[in-house]
Every structure is written in structure tokens, then in C-alpha cells.
Amino acid sequence: MKFLMIGIAALLISMQLVGQTKKATTTKNVVTKKLVLKGRMIPITLNPLRNTTVYLGSYFGKGMALVDSAKLNEEGKGVFKGDTKLTTGIYFVVSPNYTIQFEFLMDGLQHFSIVADTAAKEKAEIIGSPDNDLFKAYAVFSAAKGKQLQELEQAYKKAPNAADSSQLRVEMSKVEKELGDYKTAIQKKNPESLLSALFHIMKRPIAPAIPVINGKADSLYPYRFVKNHFWDDVIFSEDRLLRTPFFEPKLDDYFKYYISPEPDSIIAEVKYMLLSARSAKELYPYLLTKFTNKYMNPEFMGQDKVFIYLFENFYAKGDTVLLNPASRKTIIERAYSLMANQLGQQAPMLELTDTLGKIRSLYGIEAPFTVVAFWDPNCGHCKEEIPRLDSLYRSKWKAKGVVIYSVNIYENELNAWKQFIIEKKLSATWVHAYQTKEAKTAEEKLALPNYRQLYDIFKTPTLYLLDKNKRIMAKQLSLEQFDALMEAKAKR
Numbered sequence: 001m002k003f004l005m006i007g008i009a010a011l012l013i014s015m016q017l018v019g020q021t022k023k024a025t026t027t028k029n030v031v032t033k034k035l036v037l038k039g040r041m042i043p044i045t046l047n048p049l050r051n052t053t054v055y056l057g058s059y060f061g062k063g064m065a066l067v068d069s070a071k072l073n074e075e076g077k078g079v080f081k082g083d084t085k086l087t088t089g090i091y092f093v094v095s096p097n098y099t100i101q102f103e104f105l106m107d108g109l110q111h112f113s114i115v116a117d118t119a120a121k122e123k124a125e126i127i128g129s130p131d132n133d134l135f136k137a138y139a140v141f142s143a144a145k146g147k148q149l150q151e152l153e154q155a156y157k158k159a160p161n162a163a164d165s166s167q168l169r170v171e172m173s174k175v176e177k178e179l180g181d182y183k184t185a186i187q188k189k190n191p192e193s194l195l196s197a198l199f200h201i202m203k204r205p206i207a208p209a210i211p212v213i214n215g216k217a218d219s220l221y222p223y224r225f226v227k228n229h230f231w232d233d234v235i236f237s238e239d240r241l242l243r244t245p246f247f248e249p250k251l252d253d254y255f256k257y258y259i260s261p262e263p264d265s266i267i268a269e270v271k272y273m274l275l276s277a278r279s280a281k282e283l284y285p286y287l288l289t290k291f292t293n294k295y296m297n298p299e300f301m302g303q304d305k306v307f308i309y310l311f312e313n314f315y316a317k318g319d320t321v322l323l324n325p326a327s328r329k330t331i332i333e334r335a336y337s338l339m340a341n342q343l344g345q346q347a348p349m350l351e352l353t354d355t356l357g358k359i360r361s362l363y364g365i366e367a368p369f370t371v372v373a374f375w376d377p378n379c380g381h382c383k384e385e386i387p388r389l390d391s392l393y394r395s396k397w398k399a400k401g402v403v404i405y406s407v408n409i410y411e412n413e414l415n416a417w418k419q420f421i422i423e424k425k426l427s428a429t430w431v432h433a434y435q436t437k438e439a440k441t442a443e444e445k446l447a448l449p450n451y452r453q454l455y456d457i458f459k460t461p462t463l464y465l466l467d468k469n470k471r472i473m474a475k476q477l478s479l480e481q482f483d484a485l486m487e488a489k490a491k492r
Contacts, residue, residue, distance in 0.1 A: 040110035042080040046093065047117045049076050055094035056080050061248045061286060066094065085110050087282060088194055089243020105194050107131035131194040138186060138195060145179050200233040202246050227258040236276035239283050263305035270306060274314065285322050288314060296334055301477060302343045311335035337456040347470045348454035352407060352433035355418060360433050367403040368468050369486055374407045375461040377420040382461045387424050392479055394427060408434040409457060
């Protein structure tokens with residue numbers, strides 16, 4: 001746990017911010033006091049810059065964005081101003097050559113001033129911002145405790161015996177507790193402060209010890225506890241989540257370590273987050289786009305079901321207005337392609353022509369497993385994978401009754417296709433087929449979807465594994481994974 005605490009402290013320390021503390025003011029009262037101030041007005045003095053433009057930037061998910069600019073006069077003074085307020089979060093001043101100078105907290109009032117020097121970035125002063133005053137006090141405390149932890153860690157690594165190691169571990173735990181208690185005190189005394197909100201966003205639950213109930217250890221309890229408390233006090237309708245560098249990494253870790261890769265489990269989480277964020281102007285479209293990009297071409301087979309869910313429940317119900325025409329076209333076409341080939345569904349019909357001019361129907365094949373291979377004789381990857389497919393077929397699959405339905409996706413490459421079959425001595429017991437120009441033209445006249453769309457063929461080779469009823473068992477796996485899946489299915 002010490003590593004997590006050190007990481008959090010280091011992150012906040014790295015903001016390199018020094019504000020001014022109001023001696024005669026109670027921070028809690030100042031932070032929670034509601035002032036009616038329109039827009040933003042943030043004067044800045046940035047020495048030694050003169051007669052140039054500086055910028056105001058912020059984090060935005062995993063990226064960064066420039067949100068405002070100020071022209072500095074001959075005295076190095078300027079103003080970041082506007083009629084509207086910016087989303088609260090972690091911001092930074094950027095030099096004319098687009099170098100980040102220092103970071104600070106953008107509070108809700110946004111009527112404070114900045115005095116800084118590019119030669120002493122760590123001494124930047126934020127004047128008139130209670131949130132930054134509060135942060136300064138924490139930064140000073142956490143810097144001291146962070147240094148103490150690092151020293152203890154170094155000593156722990158060099159400890160000569162178990163007794164010393166144990167004592168050092170106790171001391172490290174004590175310092176970690178002091179850091180935790182300090183943050184807890186801030187959250188209790190200043191619950192509405194921006195710093196408290198940042199603590200909530202950053203917080204990772206600590207896994208408890210495995211409990212023993214009726215003499216049996218519940219090994220899954222720590223996992224369930226962390227998962228159930230991962231987002232405590234984080235409100236998904238707040239746009240400021242995006243204006244930090246730690247929200248999206250936390251989100252990615254949540255899906256990676258605490259959510260099953262099974263699509264229905266992912267859908268439940270995605271649904272909750274999107275519906276919770278629906279009122280957020282920035283966070284909602286950001287999350288919808290993030291999930292769309294992730295699951296439109298997913299890392300794991302079957303997760304494209306999540307993208308279909310997003311399309312049917314969000315885009316198809318009006319959220320395509322968030323997209324430009326090109327993106328809208330891509331998402332709609334991709335959705336319709338994937339709808340036809342989800343795992344467990346019947347494979348789309350194929351009635352194609354073989355090398356002898358005979359129509360060969362996919363559903364006319366009787367076999368415990370059918371591998372459908374879409375490929376191009378001029379594709380470099382196909383030239384490697386199709387012969388490998390044939391070798392595996394000859395050595396194992398043929399004896400098990402597996403049938404290969406092989407499709408040349410380019411009707412203009414018939415000679416190259418037939419030549420490849422001969423040269424590589426592909427098995428004569430395969431079904432080698434293609435779509436004739438006449439069949440393609442007739443299909444287009446009837447406005448029917450073609451097999452490229454139905455089987456989502458956007459790269460070659462594209463492979464599908466079907467069961468005896470022609471339901472889709474797997475797609476886009478390696479040959480070895482197809483083989484292992486058939487072995488497992490046969491054993492069941």
C-alpha cells in the first residue's frame with residue numbers, strides 16, 4: 001500500500017504550486033462561501049515575458065487542451081477572461097512556445113490572480129483562491145511526508161535483519177496513516193473544496209484482509225470490496241473528472257482489473273456510467289466516444305457486442321447528433337456489419353460459385369465444425385496464413401470432419417486465386433468459392449447487403465468458426481485458438 005500512497009503524494013507534489021495562505025481567514029468558511037461572480041477574470045504577471053501571448057491549458061482525459069489565452073503587455077501583465085466560467089479542475093499556464101510553466105487549481109469562483117516567473121516556476125503564487133491556499137498547505141505537508149517515506153523505503157531495502165525491516169515497516173505505516181489522516185481532515189473540514197473532490201477522484205480503495213467465515217476463507221471478498229467502493233463519492237455527472245490527469249487511468253484500471261471481459265458485464269458498467277453522466281456536457285460525449293472506439297474494434301473476441309449495445313441504445317436513439325457526417329457514417333456502417341455476425345447467431349447465408357462454376361451453399365454443408373475463410377490471393381498475410389490453415393486441416397481437422405469454406409473476396413482475381421490453389425496444393429476437399437459479377441450485380445439491384453458487410457470483412461484473412469448448426473462460435477482468432485476451441489467443444 002505504501003507505493004500507492006507515495007504515488008498519490010508525488011502526483012500532487014508535482015503540481016509545483018506555491019500559493020499565499022490567508023492568516024486571518026478560516027479556510028473552511030472561505031472555500032464554502034458562495035459569491036456571485038460572473039465569468040472568469042484571472043490577471044497574470046509572468047516575468048520576464050513581455051509583449052507576447054501566453055495560454056491557459058487543462059487536462060482533458062489522457063490528453064491536454066488549450067482553453068484560453070492572454071496577451072502580456074510591456075510589464076508582463078495580462079488577463080485570462082471570459083463571460084463564462086471554465087470547468088473546475090487542474091489547469092496550467094503555457095508559454096508562447098507551448099511549454100507548461102506550472103499547474104494550479106481552477107476553482108469555482110475564477111476571480112484570482114497569478115504572479116510567477118519562468119525562471120522559478122515552483123514559486124508561482126495564486127492569490128485570492130482559497131482552493132489553492134488549501135492545496136498549498138497540503139502540498140507542503142505531503143512533500144515532507146513523501147520525503148520521509150522515501151528515506152524509510154531506502155532504509156527498508158538495506159535493512160540488515162528482519163527486526164529492523166519490521167520496525168521500518170511500522171514507521172512507514174505510521175507516515176502513510178498521517179498522510180491519510182491529513183487528507184481525511186481536509187475532506188471533513190472542507191467537503192465542498194476542489195481539493196476534496198480531487199481526493200475522491202484519485203482514491204483507490206484498500207483491499208481488506210481475507211475474512212474467515214465458519215472456518216472457510218472468503219478469498220473473493222477483497223476483490224468485491226474494492227470493486228464496490230472503487231467509485232465512492234465520485235459523481236459521474238461532473239465534467240471536472242475530465243480536467244484531471246488521474247480519472248481516465250483509474251477508469252481504465254477499473255475495467256481491466258475489476259470487470260469481467262464478458263460483454264454483458266461490460267455493458268452493465270457502461271450503461272451505468274453513461275446514464276449517470278447524461279447531464280454532463282463534456283464527460284458524457286467523451287465517455288460515449290471512448291467506449292465506442294474501444295469496443296468497435298475490441299481487444300477480445302465478442303466484446304463488439306458492447307458496441308452494438310451502444311449503437312442501439314444511444315446512437316440509434318439520437319446521439320448521432322454528437323458526430324460529424326464522416327463519423328456518423330462509419331459508426332452506422334460498422335454497427336450494421338457487426339449486427340449480422342455476433343457470437344451465438346446463425347451465420348449469414350453464403351451461396352457462392354466454386355472453381356468449376358457450381359453453386360455451393362454454406363448451409364448445404366454437414367459437418368461438426370465449419371471454418372469460413374475470406375481471403376485475397378494477393379494479400380501478403382493471406383499467403384502465409386492460408387497454407388498454414390491447410391496444414392492444420394490436413395494434420396488434424398480433416399479427420400474430425402471439419403469443412404473449410406474458402407472464399408476469394410475479389411472476383412477480378414480469379415486467375416491469381418486458382419493459381420495460388422494449385423501452387424500451394426490446397427486441399428481439394430475444401431469448398432473453394434467466389435461471388436460472380438452477375439451475382440454481385442443482381443444483389444446490388446435488389447439493395448441486399450453483401451457478404452463483405454454481413455461478415456464484417458475489412459481485413460484479410462477473416463476467419464469464422466461455425467458449429468454443426470452454423471451458429472458462430474468464434475471469429476478473428478488465430479488458427480491455434482480455433483483449434484483449442486474445437487478441442488474444448490469436442491470434449492464437452
